[in-house]
Amino acid sequence: MGDRHCPVALFTGATAGIGEAILKAYAKQHRDARIYFVGRKEESARKIIEDVRAMWTDGQERVEDEGEITFVKADLTLLRNVQSVVEEVKRREGGEGRLDLLCMSQGYLTLKGRQETSEHHDAPLVLTFHSRAYLTYSLLPLLRSSNSPNGARVISILAPGDEGPLYLEDLDLKERHPTLIDWIFPGWLRRLTGLDPGYMMLRISHSVIMTTLFFEELARRERERIQEVHPTTEAAPDVLGHSGGKAGVSFLHVYPGLVKTNEFENGDFPVALKFFFTRILLPLITPMAVPVEKVGEGVTSMVEDKRFSLSRSIEGEQAEVAELGSDGVRGSGSYCLSWDGRRKVKENVLEALRKKGASELLWEHFEEGLGFLDTTTGE
Ligand SMILES: NC(=O)c1ccc[n+]([C@@H]2O[C@H](COP(=O)([O-])OP(=O)(O)OC[C@H]3O[C@@H](n4cnc5c(N)ncnc54)[C@H](OP(=O)(O)O)[C@@H]3O)[C@@H](O)[C@H]2O)c1
Numbered sequence: 001m002g003d004r005h006c007p008v009a010l011f012t013g014a015t016a017g018i019g020e021a022i023l024k025a026y027a028k029q030h031r032d033a034r035i036y037f038v039g040r041k042e043e044s045a046r047k048i049i050e051d052v053r054a055m056w057t058d059g060q061e062r063v064e065d066e067g068e069i070t071f072v073k074a075d076l077t078l079l080r081n082v083q084s085v086v087e088e089v090k091r092r093e094g095g096e097g098r099l100d101l102l103c104m105s106q107g108y109l110t111l112k113g114r115q116e117t118s119e120h121h122d123a124p125l126v127l128t129f130h131s132r133a134y135l136t137y138s139l140l141p142l143l144r145s146s147n148s149p150n151g152a153r154v155i156s157i158l159a160p161g162d163e164g165p166l167y168l169e170d171l172d173l174k175e176r177h178p179t180l181i182d183w184i185f186p187g188w189l190r191r192l193t194g195l196d197p198g199y200m201m202l203r204i205s206h207s208v209i210m211t212t213l214f215f216e217e218l219a220r221r222e223r224e225r226i227q228e229v230h231p232t233t234e235a236a237p238d239v240l241g242h243s244g245g246k247a248g249v250s251f252l253h254v255y256p257g258l259v260k261t262n263e264f265e266n267g268d269f270p271v272a273l274k275f276f277f278t279r280i281l282l283p284l285i286t287p288m289a290v291p292v293e294k295v296g297e298g299v300t301s302m303v304e305d306k307r308f309s310l311s312r313s314i315e316g317e318q319a320e321v322a323e324l325g326s327d328g329v330r331g332s333g334s335y336c337l338s339w340d341g342r343r344k345v346k347e348n349v350l351e352a353l354r355k356k357g358a359s360e361l362l363w364e365h366f367e368e369g370l371g372f373l374d375t376t377t378g379e
Pocket residue numbers: 012013014015016017018019038039040041042044074075076077105106107108127128157158159255256257258259260261262263264266
């Protein structure tokens with residue numbers, strides 16, 4: 001499989017909503033791409049494959065250099081399933097395998113408290129952070145082999161700009177920490193309803209901050225690696241783009257805006273609340289929502305945009321092309337953006353956390369959890 005020189009992309013959480021829209025926008029621009037996508041719903045996946053093939057063939061039976069699209073069924077709340085997805089992609093891509101894009105948007109909304117998995121994690125937190133971190137780390141060797149002139153991209157669709165509290169001593173949120181929402185939703189109401197909006201807010205805040213700090217650490221390691229592998233400026237990849245798999249990997253944490261998808265319908269809510277969200281709230285907020293197709297096109301345009309590459313030389317003409325990284329360094333390779341490419345990050349919250357050593361703690365915590373994976377696949 002790895003011999004064809006076409007773009008290769010993996011989408012997780014792409015059987016619906018924002019992920020599906022990005023997949024389709026990408027497929028429209030890359031008619032010869034080899035696309036893998038992951039989710040649980042086979043029926044939705046079948047329909048997406050039909051849609052993409054129809055777009056590629058324009059009604060003909062088959063066209064020359066037509067792309068390939070493959071569905072990989074997996075429940076990503078379990079890390080052992082995440083590992084199986086990685087193995088499946090590697091097996092299909094073969095020894096010379098490469099990946100130009102990893103785009104992740106799996107998740108579901110719930111107002112419930114901790115949802116313990118058999119692997120002792122909170123299921124929604126696994127979808128928004130752990131599964132994405134493990135996919136990224138395990139697929140680095142393939143991403144580093146990308147032929148894309150502006151480097152490979154890892155994109156996580158979540159919510160930069162929604163940074164709130166982070167409990168450094170309890171990154172997995174095993175404890176129930178006090179939140180501001182507890183003033184209006186106290187313990188007795190939580191017990192009565194089985195809902196815990198405070199925990200939900202903490203879960204979002206933890207996922208958001210951990211994503212940004214994790215991506216910053218990966219980008220730092222990627223800059224160091226490139227410096228080592230290509231020490232001279234002539235041989236070095238840069239934001240203006242040298243092809244041949246030498247432009248490195250950059251990491252984009254992207255806020256999609258308020259998007260009307262089936263997220264409320266798919267969410268884990270009591271019937272009455274689901275009715276309120278889908279029949280009353282959603283129609284009210286629809287005029288303010290960004291159309292999902294627009295988000296798909298916006299995010300796809302970031303994939304080959306040299307502003308979001310990793311710049312080896314942080315100073316000089318080439319670096320000026322690059323966007324400001326989440327850490328405030330131009331071209332650092334880790335970017336927090338909204339769907340239309342504007343920078344979006346609460347710098348003061350992140351800076352305070354970096355000073356407390358949050359990045360190092362997060363990395364240690366991640367490495368401790370690597371027992372789930374075959375670590376030879378990563379660094
Ligand atoms: N919509 C918004 O306004 C908005 C705003 C900010 C952030 N976001 C974030 O963007 C992401 C995507 O949202 P969306 O609106 O596109 O939601 P959506 O339409 O409900 O799509 C969610 C996707 O996640 C997948 N998924 C859910 N549980 C999974 C599991 N256990 N294993 C594997 N895949 C799973 C679903 O696939 P299957 O059901 O096939 O498994 C589906 O493809 C979410 O993380 C959300 O929090 C959304």
